Amino acid sequence: MTLRGIAGSWLLIGDGETAPIEGGALLLDAAERVVAVGAGDALRTHYADARWEQHAAVLTPGLVNAHTHLELSALRGKAPGGRGFVPWLEGMLEARDTLGATSDLESIDAGVGELLKTGTVAVGEVSNTLAPLESLSQAPIAARIFHEIYGMGKGGEQRLREAEQTWARRGDGLAENLSYTLAPHTLYTLDPQLVRELLARARRDSALTSLHLAEHPAERRFLQDGGGPFGRFVQSKGADTTGFSPPATDPVHYAEQLGALAKDVLCVHLADARRDELERVARAGAPVVLCPRSNLHISLKLPPLLEMLEAGLRPALGTDSLASCPSLDVLEEARALSERFPTVPARTLLAMLTGWGAAALGLQDRLGTLSAGRAPGVLAFEHAPGAVPKDPEAFVISRAPAARQVLSRPRHVL
Numbered sequence: 001m002t003l004r005g006i007a008g009s010w011l012l013i014g015d016g017e018t019a020p021i022e023g024g025a026l027l028l029d030a031a032e033r034v035v036a037v038g039a040g041d042a043l044r045t046h047y048a049d050a051r052w053e054q055h056a057a058v059l060t061p062g063l064v065n066a067h068t069h070l071e072l073s074a075l076r077g078k079a080p081g082g083r084g085f086v087p088w089l090e091g092m093l094e095a096r097d098t099l100g101a102t103s104d105l106e107s108i109d110a111g112v113g114e115l116l117k118t119g120t121v122a123v124g125e126v127s128n129t130l131a132p133l134e135s136l137s138q139a140p141i142a143a144r145i146f147h148e149i150y151g152m153g154k155g156g157e158q159r160l161r162e163a164e165q166t167w168a169r170r171g172d173g174l175a176e177n178l179s180y181t182l183a184p185h186t187l188y189t190l191d192p193q194l195v196r197e198l199l200a201r202a203r204r205d206s207a208l209t210s211l212h213l214a215e216h217p218a219e220r221r222f223l224q225d226g227g228g229p230f231g232r233f234v235q236s237k238g239a240d241t242t243g244f245s246p247p248a249t250d251p252v253h254y255a256e257q258l259g260a261l262a263k264d265v266l267c268v269h270l271a272d273a274r275r276d277e278l279e280r281v282a283r284a285g286a287p288v289v290l291c292p293r294s295n296l297h298i299s300l301k302l303p304p305l306l307e308m309l310e311a312g313l314r315p316a317l318g319t320d321s322l323a324s325c326p327s328l329d330v331l332e333e334a335r336a337l338s339e340r341f342p343t344v345p346a347r348t349l350l351a352m353l354t355g356w357g358a359a360a361l362g363l364q365d366r367l368g369t370l371s372a373g374r375a376p377g378v379l380a381f382e383h384a385p386g387a388v389p390k391d392p393e394a395f396v397i398s399r400a401p402a403a404r405q406v407l408s409r410p411r412h413v414l
């Protein structure tokens with residue numbers, strides 16, 4: 001079997017530690033798995049029989065978008081932001097009512113197309129309807145599907161049954177590149193016993209699940225005393241909250257109490273988390289996903305990245321849905337962070353997009369880094385042949401739009 005040799009001006013591993021390899025190259029087998037990585041000259045000598053190709057480009061692993069809601073793709077640009085979570089939620093629900101579900105499938109297909117075009121090889125997809133399953137199952141993307149449940153009060157059992165029915169209808173013959181787990185939406189939109197039940201079900205399958213946590217101040221306030229903007233929203237909807245009493249503690253502590261702060265629960269956002277809370281997340285070993293452009297759109301606020309890194313967290317990045325983010329290109333999340341946190345090294349931001357993203361989804365042995373034994377996908381960020389960038393990591397993250405080519409796209413079995 002002939003190996004494929006890919007050489008570039010630079011090669012970036014994506015682990016957040018290894019320095020860029022100038023004149024780096026890698027070899028792929030027929031399953032898109034990396035056989036060897038290193039200095040191009042040495043590899044060309046050692047693997048002289050390979051089919052070699054040379055690119056005027058910086059080579060990176062494929063990207064991981066660790067938090068999406070593809071079923072909301074029809075809402076691109078339709079939910080105004082800048083006024084906090086509850087006004088955004090109201091705008092989003094109104095737009096969703098106006099639009100109806102008919103345009104969903106088409107926009108989901110377009111969303112998956114955007115993921116492919118931008119070099120995304122894995123996603124953490126949160127879904128209520130499971131409508132994106134069909135489109136994702138046909139794409140060469142590894143997808144952790146988190147079937148999200150929300151709603152308080154009586155009818156928890158009923159909601160679980162409905163979820164099971166949706167799963168039976170949509171999940172039949174789940175494609176090999178998808179995995180499936182039930183997931184709690186948040187701690188302030190579910191009764192505690194239902195959160196525990198969903199966690200127990202995920203754990204029975206030894207599966208990773210997902211939770212929106214410490215996203216915004218209205219969440220903190222509602223958990224404290226049931227008041228604030230979310231309390232008023234719940235009242236205005238006449239929602240049944242009989243099974244819920246405010247725990248009168250912070251979101252992270254409440255997550256600890258419910259067993260939701262753990263290695264197998266992906267914490268999404270933490271944009272409103274404080275230093276001591278981030279330290280508790282880190283101590284629990286919980287994986288973390290940040291969606292900076294979504295936080296900016298909704299609340300004009302970024303997640304506390306510096307405190308997170310100081311606490312020892314290794315966050316992944318996600319775009320969130322198109323109802324709160326202008327595109328599904330996760331690289332733009334790193335660019336948004338780079339502009340506002342200029343002291344964070346480009347190597348760290350690149351790891352958030354690749355190796356750390358894979359680790360957050362429990363896929364670190366399969367993808368995320370250009371290292372032997374993995375099938376991470378390969379991207380080429382092109383430059384003019386005579387203009388090799390001096391700092392290839394900054395080149396990839398920088399605003400100047402480098403053309404991005406997808407050189408390898410693996411198909412994973414999860």
Ligand SMILES: [Zn+2]
Nearest residue numbers: 069126212320
């Ligand atoms: Zn979300």
